[in-house]
Amino acid sequence: MINNRELANTFTLIADLLEIKGENFYKTNAYRKAAENLLELSQEAHQIWEDGELQSIPGVGKAIADKIDELLRTGELEFLNRLTAEVPASLAEMVKIPDLGPKKVKLFWDELGITTVEELAEAAKAGKLADLPGMGEKSQARVLAGIEALGRRQTGRIPLGDAWGFGQSQLMFLRALPGVAAAEMAGSLRRMRDTIGDLDILVAAEDSEPVMEAFSSQPNISHIEGRGPTKTSVEFSNGLRAQVWVHPPQRFGTALQYATGSKDHNVRVREQALKKGFSLSEHALTREDGTELLCASEEEVYQAVGLPFIPPELREDRGEVQAGLAGTLPRLIKVANILSDLHTHSTWSDGRGSIREMAEAAIARGRKMLAVTDHSQSLGIGNGLSIERLMAQKEEINQLRQEFQGQITLLHGTEMEIKADGTLDYPDEILAQLDIVVASLHVAMRQPREQVTERMLTAIRNPHVDIIGHPTNRLIPDRAGADLDMEVIFQAAAEHGTALEINANPQRLDLNDIHARRAIELGVLLAVDTDAHAPEHFDFLPFGVATARRAWAAKENVINTWPVEKLLGWLENRPHP
């Protein structure tokens, strides 16, 4: 069955080819928008199709719904076949080259018959591009540079955790420059997406030139892609690209709002601004008579267009503007609300810290409760605990519990394997002796959807299992998660009162934002845990909380925010229908 990604790729291809053909911008944009929305669905499109509800997908009207229907029924699309007969599909590869768009690609195709990236590189090297209308020596050189850059950038988006540290160091560098009043991260890093395309940084300064000069003179920059008074784009030698904007402090609010995006959110906000009689740009809110309303803070921007402040994590055009207008935005969970970490490891299995060290690290970060959940016996690679070792561990925790009394509550638990054959790794009578049970999938992830989903349901239905750890077991950026029927998982978790984890490790962030949001809608409780394997891993927490915020989670949706007594009561007497 064709999945959402394949559908999205098909519509993106259609958009690219129509654009090269010179089709109306709004029509091509409609295909792109539909593709993006397909990727944001929490369910598979074919399930929606079976219910006959395709047009309930945002951006999908009759024409696109018919095309999805044809693709799902036949695996083919007559419209696309006719289109590729007219415009070679390989041209879509060429528009991915930086600084090349549909107009230039069409020019090379019309004038020189070029249909592939290889032919384009040859033509550029042979000097055939420079004489074309609108082209010149510099543009020809840019084409070659773009093809090289395309090769370098094949790695695509980078994990949030990797971009975070680099972004912070850039912020510190900029904030230390003379004349800089403020510097803030913007773009997808500020919105805390799980992967980051490039860094967007906003600087407040009266005089932009010295800032741009200092920024683009850093030794680890491999080349400067653009350099103007308000915007500079560079590529660092590690392959990461960054853009820096400089605006005067009194315009910082509009500029930060603009640079944070997302693009779709900004379109929505600007529509709202127009209704209030303003044209909104990064510089100001401009009235129809041309006078400007300057905003030093984002709060002022949102207020002026009639909206409450919208937290960056929500700015994805997933209904946040509408909710803001209706006054139904959630009160988002905060890092400071988290009292417990319910999924951590120690040297008993594959952790790098003793239980004592982990407890001390948790106390230092203000946690009130810590669950020690080492791996279970069948996970050999993780030094999983036999029943004998599990019981010995209980002794150690009982002793430490006395020692840490009044500082932190220690729980004895397990991260239990959901085994390949669908059974669980400890018998129920052992699980009954533990304070908390996290059940996770690590092996046989490539089983067919029905089989792996059924394994997960076995764990969810077990009355001793409290939390499902990193439900899909994806790894960012390389490993897709197991092919689970998430809708069925969520319904079962809601029914049995089993919490689903948002694993805060930036390589995991699993559940992701979209799945977690759907889970909340269906009444599922979430657990935000670090899965710490070392004391410093407790610092992953903000990534997990950010993912929960992106899922529109309020404090009460996340069991880690509950007071210790309430959470202990839940673990003890969880309703098990």
Added chain:
DNA sequence: GCCGTTTTCGGCCCGACTGTTTTCAGTCG
């Protein structure tokens, strides 16, 4: 092609930077 508490037809955000141009087109975010 999609969409609607100002619309079922007529809209659909706004600007920076570059290169090739003497006023603008293309690309990008």
